[in-house]
Amino acid sequence: SDHFSLDYDAELNEAQLQVVKTFYGPILVVAGAGSGKTRTLTYRVARMVESGIAPEAILLLTFTRKASQEMLRRAAALLDTRCEHVAGGTFHSFSNMILRRYGRAIGLDSTFTILDQGDAEDVIGILLDQIGFKKQGRSFPKKGTIHAMFTKAVNKEFSIDTVIAKYYSTYFQEIEELTKLHALFCQYKFEHQLLDYDDLLVYLQRLLEQHQDVRQHLSDLYQFIMVDEYQDTNKIQARIVRLLAATHDNVMAVGDEAQSIYAFRGANYRNILEFPEQFPGTTIIKLEENFRSVQPILNVTNDVIKQARESFQKRLYTRQIGGTRPILVPTLNERQQSQFVAQRILELWQEEGIPLAKMAVLFRSSFHAFDLELELNRRNIPFVKVGGVKFIEAAHIKDILAHLRVLVNPLDEISWRRMLLLLDGVGPKTAAMIIQQLLVEQNPFAWLSEYPKKTKYRLDVQRLGSTLLTILPLPPAEQVRMLREYYAPILKNHYDDFAKREPDLEQLNIITEQFTSLEKFLTEMTLEPPNRSVDNMAQVEDQDEDLLVLSTIHSAKGLEWQSVFVIWLAEGRFPSMYSLDDDEALEEELRLLYVATTRAMQHLYLTYPVYDNKWGNYFGRPSRFLEGISRKNLEQWSLFEEDIEEDGEEEFA
Numbered sequence: 001s002d003h004f005s006l007d008y009d010a011e012l013n014e015a016q017l018q019v020v021k022t023f024y025g026p027i028l029v030v031a032g033a034g035s036g037k038t039r040t041l042t043y044r045v046a047r048m049v050e051s052g053i054a055p056e057a058i059l060l061l062t063f064t065r066k067a068s069q070e071m072l073r074r075a076a077a078l079l080d081t082r083c084e085h086v087a088g089g090t091f092h093s094f095s096n097m098i099l100r101r102y103g104r105a106i107g108l109d110s111t112f113t114i115l116d117q118g119d120a121e122d123v124i125g126i127l128l129d130q131i132g133f134k135k136q137g138r139s140f141p142k143k144g145t146i147h148a149m150f151t152k153a154v155n156k157e158f159s160i161d162t163v164i165a166k167y168y169s170t171y172f173q174e175i176e177e178l179t180k181l182h183a184l185f186c187q188y189k190f191e192h193q194l195l196d197y198d199d200l201l202v203y204l205q206r207l208l209e210q211h212q213d214v215r216q217h218l219s220d221l222y223q224f225i226m227v228d229e230y231q232d233t234n235k236i237q238a239r240i241v242r243l244l245a246a247t248h249d250n251v252m253a254v255g256d257e258a259q260s261i262y263a264f265r266g267a268n269y270r271n272i273l274e275f276p277e278q279f280p281g282t283t284i285i286k287l288e289e290n291f292r293s294v295q296p297i298l299n300v301t302n303d304v305i306k307q308a309r310e311s312f313q314k315r316l317y318t319r320q321i322g323g324t325r326p327i328l329v330p331t332l333n334e335r336q337q338s339q340f341v342a343q344r345i346l347e348l349w350q351e352e353g354i355p356l357a358k359m360a361v362l363f364r365s366s367f368h369a370f371d372l373e374l375e376l377n378r379r380n381i382p383f384v385k386v387g388g389v390k391f392i393e394a395a396h397i398k399d400i401l402a403h404l405r406v407l408v409n410p411l412d413e414i415s416w417r418r419m420l421l422l423l424d425g426v427g428p429k430t431a432a433m434i435i436q437q438l439l440v441e442q443n444p445f446a447w448l449s450e451y452p453k454k455t456k457y458r459l460d461v462q463r464l465g466s467t468l469l470t471i472l473p474l475p476p477a478e479q480v481r482m483l484r485e486y487y488a489p490i491l492k493n494h495y496d497d498f499a500k501r502e503p504d505l506e507q508l509n510i511i512t513e514q515f516t517s518l519e520k521f522l523t524e525m526t527l528e529p530p531n532r533s534v535d536n537m538a539q540v541e542d543q544d545e546d547l548l549v550l551s552t553i554h555s556a557k558g559l560e561w562q563s564v565f566v567i568w569l570a571e572g573r574f575p576s577m578y579s580l581d582d583d584e585a586l587e588e589e590l591r592l593l594y595v596a597t598t599r600a601m602q603h604l605y606l607t608y609p610v611y612d613n614k615w616g617n618y619f620g621r622p623s624r625f626l627e628g629i630s631r632k633n634l635e636q637w638s639l640f641e642e643d644i645e646e647d648g649e650e651e652f653a
C-alpha cells in the first residue's frame, strides 16, 4: 500500500484488510462482538475516498445517527475532511431525506410531518372516537396496544389477524374492526401528510419499487452502500438496500446474528443469512479475533451465548493476555446494589484512575436505574443517562413542538388538537369543530387570530392564532422564545411541577439556535431526538465533562467501556417479566445479555439483589442466564453472608 498515506496493513488484520481493499461486488461480514466490524467499515470509507472515489457516492447506513457521525469523524481523522461528505445516517433519516426530495411521485408533499409513537397513538385515538367501535363483551384493545399491533403488522409484513394469532394468543377477536381501523389509519395519515416511523420505510420502498427512474437515479448516485448492524434490519430495510443497489450490487453489510435485539420491533436477523440469496456472488468474510475484551470476559460471554437455542457457533477469543475474571455480586436488596455499584465506581475512578466516561452501568429497562441515580447524586458522581424516556417525549416539550409543527404542515391535525386542548374551556368536541373550520381556511393562523365565535375561549383562541401568525416568518430560536412567553401561563396551569419543566424549555431554545430551518429542526427532533433523559438534559452543558454512562442495553450496542456493570440480573427483571413464558422473547433477552457483557474491555461486574421486599419473593431469584455461566469463569464477592469459602468464593446456584 505504497501510495496510501494510511498504513492499513498495520491497523487491520488480514481478513479486515481484505474487506477494506475490496470495493466492488456484494460483501457480507458476519462476525462476533468486538471483532472490528465497525472499525473495518470506517477504514473502508477512508480507503475508498483516498482511492479517489467521490465521498458523495458512498452511503453509510447505521443504527443511530450518532454512530454514523462517529464513524465519519473517525474516518476524517484518519484521512482528511473529505470523509465528512460521505452520505451517512439511519435508514429513517435517509428515507426522510429522499422522500422530501422525490416523494411527490407517490403523493407526498415535501412538508410532511413525522409522527412519533405517541402522536401515532393519538391518531388511533381520534379514529376510535370517530367510528365508535363498541366493546362486545370483552375489552377492545387500547390505542397503545393497537398501535403496537399495527407496527408489528407493517414491519413483519403480516396481516392483522396473523399478528393477533401470533402475538396476542387470539385474545382480541375484533379482527374485522381492527383491519378496517388499520386501513383508516393509513388513509388518515396520508390525507394529512403525517408519516410515522414505519411509513418512512414503507414509502421509500414503494417509491423505489414503483418509480424506475428514481430508483435508477439513486442507484447511480450511491455507487457504494455500506450497512452496519445488519442483524437489526427488517425485511423492508433489506429490500430497500436491494433496490438501491439495483445498478451495481456494490453493497457491504456487517452484522452479528447473536446480537440481534430488535426482533420486538420487527427486525429479522435472518436478513444476514439471506443476504447471499439477495446478492448472488456474495463474498462472505468471517472475523474471528476479538480486539475488545480480555479473555476472562470472553469466557463469560461465550458461556452466555452458548445457552441460545439457535446455535450461533461463535466463540470469541483474543490474543491479548491477562485480565481478571468478571465479578458476580449478589446484594441484599436494591439499596445495597446501588451502594455497591456507586462505591466500586468511586474506587475505580479515584484509586485506579479510570475516567468516569470509560465506565458504564447497563440495565434491561430504564427504571432499573432509578435507585442508583439517587445514590450517584448523593455521592456527587456525575453521570449521563441514555435511553429511556426521551427529551421530546415529555408533555411540555411536545406542547411546544405542536405549535411549531403546524407552521410547517398546517394539515397536521394531531398538533392542532394538542394545542387547542391546552386552552381553557376547549374540549375534544370543540377542538374537532375548530379544526374542521380552520383546515379549509387559506390562512388558518389569520383566521384563528380573528376567531369569530362569541364563546368563553374566544380570546384564548385569538391569542393562539396571533402568536402563530407573528412567529411564522421568524427563525426557529426566535419562534421558540416567543412561544415560551405565550406558553408560560399554560405551563403553570397544566403542570404542578412546572418549575422543574421550565429548564427543559430553555434547553429546547438552546438546541434551536443551531438551526436555520424549522423543518430540519422538527425532523431531527423526531428522528434523532437528544439521547438524554429530560432530567439530565438541563444539567449537562459541557460536552467534554467526564461523566459516568448509565444506559439501557439497547442504547449501548456497538459501544465499549473499560469497566461495565450489568445490574438487576434477577428473574422478572432480566429476563424481563414479559418474556418469561415466551421462548422467542426469552431468547432475545439472552442475546441482550450477550450484547451487554460484550461491551466490557477490562472489568465486568454482574449484580442482582437477592431479596427485595418491594417486590417480594418473586424477584428473589438470580437470573436463569447466570446458571449457564460456568462457576470457574466468575469470581464471586459476598457482601452479606458469613459463610465465605477459603478461596473467597462461594456457591450461588
Ligand code: ATP
Binding pocket: 011, 012, 013, 016, 031, 032, 033, 034, 035, 036, 037, 038, 039, 040, 256, 259, 290, 291, 292, 557, 558, 559, 560, 598
Ligand atoms: P460490535 O459487534 O460490538 O459492534 P465490532 O465488531 O463492530 O463490535 P469494533 O467496535 O469495530 O468491533 O472493534 C472493537 C474494538 O477493537 C475497537 O476498540 C477497535 O478499535 C478494536 N480493533 C478492531 N480491530 C482491530 C485491529 N485490527 N487492531 C487493533 N484494534 C482493533
Ligand code: MG
Binding pocket: 037, 038, 039, 558
Ligand atoms: Mg460495531
